[in-house]
Amino acid sequence: MLNSKLPDMSELPTTRQLVGSTLLAMGGAAAILVAVVMPSEYGIDPTGLGGVLGLTEMGEIKTQLAEEAAADRAADDGTITGPAQPTPVIPQAAVAARNDTMTVTLAPGEAAEIKVSAAKGASISFDWAVSGGNVNYDTHGDPVVRRKGFYHGYGKGKASTGEKGTLVTAFDGTHGWYWRNRSDGTVTVVLKTTGAYTDIKRVV
Numbered sequence: 001m002l003n004s005k006l007p008d009m010s011e012l013p014t015t016r017q018l019v020g021s022t023l024l025a026m027g028g029a030a031a032i033l034v035a036v037v038m039p040s041e042y043g044i045d046p047t048g049l050g051g052v053l054g055l056t057e058m059g060e061i062k063t064q065l066a067e068e069a070a071a072d073r074a075a076d077d078g079t080i081t082g083p084a085q086p087t088p089v090i091p092q093a094a095v096a097a098r099n100d101t102m103t104v105t106l107a108p109g110e111a112a113e114i115k116v117s118a119a120k121g122a123s124i125s126f127d128w129a130v131s132g133g134n135v136n137y138d139t140h141g142d143p144v145v146r147r148k149g150f151y152h153g154y155g156k157g158k159a160s161t162g163e164k165g166t167l168v169t170a171f172d173g174t175h176g177w178y179w180r181n182r183s184d185g186t187v188t189v190v191l192k193t194t195g196a197y198t199d200i201k202r203v204v
Helices: 015-042 049-053 055-076
Strands: 098-106 111-118 123-131 135-143 152-160 162-168 173-181 187-195 199-202
Touching (some): 015 049, 098 173, 111 187
Antiparallel strands (some): 123 162, 135 152, 135 173
């Protein structure tokens, strides 16, 4: 490379050309920011192109997940608390099976959580269905004595219209279902449960 011929001053770009190239690059970056990055990262679509390409939906999902993760972190930090006193859990052998039906109505963006109190090893059949749209959900449990940062999940999902199955509790504590309405309209969630648990209530 040392033998390469140095360019003449006349071959170098002029100041005007450099300024033009810089402005052109800045314009291109701004266009990419508005048309691609904002829809795909934040769900903001000022040009409408993100909706056509499906980027806006991706950004909205990212935003939703970030909000829910922040809510989870806040809960783990104790800023969102459950009952002031831990609910005593009666040994499973002493608990008779029961059936319950719970209904929650959620406006767009609204969340709800229903939990049962059960001992470790309890088998709880559940069947929940959504009418009017779909929800994101997180089925999880909390031990009687909650520790900071603790999380035990039984399953998560997005844009679901219903799930059913059997939840086998991993420890003494509360276990249940968290939903957030990500539809454009109001939805109704009906939860049916059967199993050896002592209590069921809406906690959020």
